[in-house]
Amino acid sequence: MKRNNFITLFWVSLAVSMFFFFAFTSEKTIENFLYTILISMLYSFVLGGGNGMLNSFLNKRIPWAEATTKRAILSIASILILNFVLVYFCNYVNFVLIQKAVTTETFFSEKYNFINWFTINVALLISAFLHAKGFMEELKKTSRKEVVEQKLIAKSANAQFESLKNQLDPHFLFNSLNVLSSLIDENPQQAQKFTASMSKIYRYVLEQKDKELVTVEDEIEFAKTYCNLLKTRFEDSVDFVFDVAKEDYQKYVVPLSLQLLLENCIKHNFATSSKPLVIRIFSDGGTLCIENNLQVREQIKESSGIGLSNIVQRYALLTKRNVFIEKSEDYFKVKLPMLSAKPNIVSVKPDDEIKAYKRAQKRVKEIKGFYTNLISYCIIIPFLIFINLFTGSRSHWFWFPALGWGIGLASHAFQVFGIGESWQEKKIREIMNQQKNRNNGNI
Known part of the structure; x- marks a missing residue:
């Protein structure tokens, strides 16, 4: 028990002793007053302290939230046994040792059995109150904890996901403007076409970036449009091969994943007419693969890796399936999991959640009803x-x-x-x- 509990017991015992001294004691002497305080503290600290320590012990070993049924059964059995022992101990010390009103044989006679039974019921009242209070406090604490945890998880996941998605806008725009600036010098007419096409692509980016998943078909169509833009700049230096099975078109991938990976291919590899960069997009065993022949370009500064890490993190938030990366001397390949169905972000349907809440509410009412009955x-x-x-x-x-x-x-x-x-x-x-x-x- 905590220090505050002992202080509370002290003031309770003092108040009770003063009440009995002034209301029921005929000889109001200092000696009788001290006897009354002693007896009151005996009952308060032994019964109140014993039941309080039992409640604290059970709270640590068998919390209400983890094993309600087991805890209730053990609480009922333990308070009956404990209060039976403590009441007999207090009454024996009071009547036999302190007041010396009766002998040990008389104390265990029929007359004092009734007094003991009466005191046991009073002690059970105190104990039932303490356990019911502990149950309600534990229930409130658990409910608050679960609500706070769920809110923190939801806020953290939403913030993380929004942060990842918001990286797409500047990343895509920066790379597209780099391509456009190169075309303006090399081929102004193509630059105009590229600008018109880029506006269409950026519209797709704005439409899809807020989605968690898109169909493989939509992503492939977008990738083909984006590849046509890249083809405008690099012409014969880059070749694109699409070989995705039709039955995989209705599966799902994270949006703009192909665009980010295509950008990485161009960024990290050199491409010439004599040594063209060949990029293959195909399906293989439930994954969407992007593979290119390795022609590593010398980097002036180290890459930030924002594109690939973005994809990996977004998949981690949506599924347990991993993004695989393969690299050899000849090729670089990234395998994106294709999901057969959109994962449920909310694990429980609204109707099921309402039913579960009503069942839990009914259960709490049943337990409260029992403790009300017990206290009565x-x-x-x-x-x-x-x-x-x-x-x-x-x-x-x-x-x-x-x-x-x-x-x-x-x-x-x-x-x-x-x-x-x-x-x-x-x-x-x-x-x-x-x-x-x-x-x-x-x-």
Whole structure:
């Protein structure tokens, strides 16, 4: 327990002792006042401290959020056993050792069994309150933590993805202007055509850059248009070969991936009429491949690698499949995974999410209902016992509501935490998961 809890117990015991001293003590002496404080602190620190330490211990070993059913069963069993032991210990120290009102034999007689039973119910009330309070605090803490984590993950992923996509605009524009500036000097007429074509291509860039995935067919058509522009500048120095299977056209790749890789081919390799640069775009085993013969150009400054790293990072955000890079003395190849379907960015459908929320809400209400029932039992039954014993009634009628309500409370506990609808749902899910795993193994 924390230091603040001990301070709270001290003030509670002091307040209780003052109440009993001024309300029920006939001889108001300093000695009796000290006795009252001692007895009050005995019960406060032993019962309150013991239940508090038990709750803290269970919170560390078996948190509510990780194993609700197991924790509830252990909490009920442990508080019953612990309070039974602590109450008998406190009462024995109080009546036998401190007040010396009775002997040990008398303390364990039938008369004091009723007093012990009454005190046990009061202790159970305190313990039930502490455990219910701990459950609600843990539930709120877990809910806040999950919400914050999901918001941070979503914000981080969105920011990272937007950052990657925003790199495309300046990268594409910079390379296109370099090509245009070269054409203006070499062939002004072609430069005009290039400018018109570049505007069409840039329109495609603006349309597709906000998309997470595009079809292979759209990307190939765009790549062909872009290759025609490159062909305008390099003429016979560069050859492009497209050999993508028609059945792969409806698969998906990240947008502008071919354009970035084509730029890299031109940027890092020299091309002449005698030694043309041959760039092949083809499909191979579920991947879209871009391959060129290696004719490495001497670099004045080291490349930033923004194009290829951009593609790799965008794929990492969308799928577990990797981008493969192969390099030999003769060729350089990049393999892009072709996805058969767009991945679900949201793992749970809205309808399923609503149903899951309603189930969780219903579960929380069931648990809260049980603890409300338990706290009510611990308040009302001791009150009935008090009335029955101190009114001098010969018949102990409090046993009937205590046993009847106790049986109902036990049934409620089994229904909420172990046996009942929740247990049936668990078994159904378990059987369905087994059948699902068996079917997956046969595929």
